Amino acid sequence: xxxxxxxxxxxxxxxxxxxxxxxxxxxxxxxxxxxxxxxxxxxxxxxxxxxxxxxxxxxxxxxxxxxxxxxxxxxxxxxxxxxxxxxxxxxxxxxxxxxxxxxxxxxxxxxxxxxxxxxxxxxxxxxxxxxxxxxxxxxxxxxxxxxxxxxxxxxxxxxxxxxxxxxxxxxxxxxxxxxxxxxxxxxxxxxxxxxxxxxxxxxxxxxxxxxxxxxxxxxxxxxxxxxxxxxxxxxxxxxxxxxxxxxxxxxxxxxxxxxxxxxxxxxxxxxxxxxxxxxxxxxxxxxxxxxxxxxxxxxxxxxxxxxxxxxxxxxxxxxxxxxxxxxxxxxxxxxxxxxxx
Numbered sequence: 659x660x661x662x663x664x665x666x667x668x669x670x671x672x673x674x675x676x677x678x679x680x681x682x683x684x685x686x687x688x689x690x691x692x693x694x695x696x697x698x699x700x701x702x703x704x705x706x707x708x709x710x711x712x713x714x715x716x717x718x719x720x721x722x723x724x725x726x727x728x729x730x731x732x733x734x735x736x737x738x739x740x741x742x743x744x745x746x747x748x749x750x751x752x753x754x755x756x757x758x759x760x761x762x763x764x765x766x767x768x769x770x771x772x773x774x775x776x777x778x779x780x781x782x783x784x785x786x787x788x789x790x791x792x793x794x795x796x797x798x799x800x801x802x803x804x805x806x807x808x809x810x811x812x813x814x815x816x817x818x819x820x821x822x823x824x825x826x827x828x829x830x831x832x833x834x835x836x837x838x839x840x841x842x843x844x845x846x847x848x849x850x851x852x853x854x855x856x857x858x859x860x861x862x863x864x865x866x867x868x869x870x871x872x873x874x875x876x877x878x879x880x881x882x883x884x885x886x887x888x889x890x891x892x893x894x895x896x897x898x899x900x901x902x903x904x905x906x907x908x909x910x911x912x913x914x915x916x917x918x919x920x921x922x923x924x925x926x927x928x929x930x931x932x933x934x935x936x937x938x939x940x941x942x943x944x945x946x947x948x949x950x951x952x953x954x955x956x957x958x959x960x961x962x963x964x965x966x967x968x969x970x971x972x973x974x975x976x977x978x979x980x981x982x983x984x985x986x987x988x989x990x991x992x993x994x995x996x997x998x999x
Contacts, residue, residue, distance in 0.1 A: 690718035700737055701892070704831050709745045712738065713755035716766075725763040732818040735766050736825025736835075739773035739808060744830050746776055753786055761792040768793060772800040773808035773822065809834070813842045814871060817881040824885055833899055839886060840903055843914045845879025847941065848933030873941050880934030883918060887930045890922035897922050 690696055696718055716738060725731045742749045756767055768790065771783045780801055787797050799805040806812075808826060811819045820842065823835035890896035900919040904912045921930055 690715065693722050693724065696722065696724075700734075701828060703737075703741075703829060707744075709741050709748055709752060712741045713752055716756045716759075719766075720759065720763050725766050728765070729818050731766055733821040733825040735769045735773060736808065736822035736827075737829045738766065738770035738825075739775070739822070740826040740829025740832075742770060742774040743776055743826070749774070749776060750782060750785070753782065757786075757789055761790070764790045764793045765796060768796055768800065772805070773826070775808070809838065813838065813878055814875060816874065817878050820878065820881050820885060824889060827889075836886075836896065836899065837903070839882050840900075840907070840911070840915060842878050842882035843886070843911050843918070844908070845875035846883040846914055846934065847876045847937035848880060848883060848930060873938065876938055876941050880938060883914065884927065884930050884934055886915075886918045887921045888927040890918070891925050891927055 690699075696715065699715065719725050719731075719734055724734055742752060745752065753767065753771065759767060767786070768783065771779050771786070776782065783797060783800060787794060790797065796805070800807075808819075808822055811822075813819060820839055823838050826832070827835045886896075886900070890900065897919050900915055900922070904915050904919075907915055918930075921927065
């Protein structure tokens with residue numbers, strides 16, 4: 659009889675509904691089991707902000723190898739910085755939970771604190787410096803002002819700053835980072851609205867520049883235009899923001915931003931991608947392999963990763979991951995710059 663009663667009680671226990679917290683924990687684990695799920699969680703974070711989960715996500719980023727490459731980690735740096743910046747009272751507790759972190763990846767935490775925009779970010783960075791003795795030189799550079807904060811990093815330094823700006827926006831919804839991305843549009847070289855390939859190449863042939871950084875600027879400008887369109891394909895509120903900003907731009911930038919808004923409305927990020935890559939190829943053909951060329955080549959993995967951001971913003975994380983995470987397209991971009999088959 660006791661055995662029967664025990665069996666019945668066991669059956670009742672198994673059939674009882676599980677607590678919501680247990681189900682939530684399972685969902686958390688699933689969010690961090692792959693690069694694709696983690697990226698989707700990041701892009702949907704603002705719909706239901708939960709800063710308490712971010713330290714766990716940071717550890718998942720490290721475990722999945724997303725923080726190893728200083729170029730490819732910039733988007734995640736911006737995202738973490740945005741979470742800290744929007745949660746001032748919880749910032750110290752969040753940072754504390756991001757440890758332990760290997761010395762190499764500690765740069766992400768350092769930059770995120772400096773990029774957070776918090777009024778006391780220097781004090782927070784100083785407090786946690788004892789946990790990062792191997793990174794004291796980098797910490798000192800930020801505390802002394804030798805290294806710029808997110809809103810101070812020169813746009814011409816490379817496309818990586820744009821990814822950090824978008825990461826901050828994704829976490830916060832603040833438009834200030836987007837305004838900086840819009841400013842980089844002045845360097846975009848893609849086709850003008852209704853401009854065909856032949857006309858673009860003709861214009862390119864008669865627009866020689868002796869600026870050694872032309873290719874770098876064009877890469878930054880093309881990345882800016884591409885990401886502005888791709889993010890707006892998913893976040894439709896950005897389109898209205900772009901249209902408001904048109905009135906505050908130079909005549910040339912206003913045309914480019916209007917093209918961005920129209921391309922986003924029509925879901926034409928792929929058109930923008932092709933135009934900007936074609937423009938980079940035109941510049942490469944006109945320039946000898948000088949310093950500007952070589953420097954731009956080193957930025958290839960980040961520049962082409964714009965396509966990854968575009969895919970992720972459109973909800974196609976599975977396409978985005980191989981580019982952002984593995985850098986698989988880096989060699990392809992270098993071949994494009996070099997004109998190899």
